[in-house]
Amino acid sequence: MSATNEFLEMLIKQARTILNSMKELKKIAGKKGKNRGALIERFTANSHSFNVYTYANEEIKQSPEVQSFKENILLFSNEFNVARFDFDGKVNENRVEEIYEDVLVSYNEMVTSLGFDKETVNVKRF
Numbered sequence: 001m002s003a004t005n006e007f008l009e010m011l012i013k014q015a016r017t018i019l020n021s022m023k024e025l026k027k028i029a030g031k032k033g034k035n036r037g038a039l040i041e042r043f044t045a046n047s048h049s050f051n052v053y054t055y056a057n058e059e060i061k062q063s064p065e066v067q068s069f070k071e072n073i074l075l076f077s078n079e080f081n082v083a084r085f086d087f088d089g090k091v092n093e094n095r096v097e098e099i100y101e102d103v104l105v106s107y108n109e110m111v112t113s114l115g116f117d118k119e120t121v122n123v124k125r126f
Contacts, residue, residue: 003057008114011060014050015069015107016119021046022076022100023126029080029096032088040080047073065110072103 003011021043028036051070054061076099082089104123111119 003060007053007057008060008116011050011053012111012114012116012119014046014053015110018043018046018050018073019104019107019121019126022073022103025080026096026100029091030093032083034087036083037087040084043080044077047077063110063113065106065113069103069106069110072099072106075099076103 021039025036025039025043028039050073054066054070060066076096079096079099080091083091101123104121104126108120108123111117
């Protein structure tokens, strides 16, 4: 891959930031109110930043593993659409849990394909 190690490290760091915000959001997915709204905003901002990084390098942008990770992030994000516009909107917690695991698996596949095996996460414990 033609991306520099420094660029890849920034990309992976941003992906990890997404995972951390997802983890917090998953914990309170069923709770209503402004706290959940603030976490949704943070998750959305982190996802946007990751997307910006992917557009900086065509090879990264076209990588199947990066695309899979982005698609799973979008699926996770979509589960919170109702809560974006209504603090009391009901989120399907079971679906959030399923997609969360898929995101972790696709994250591991992505970092491995980029040559950063040491950055993988334990899907069952993260």
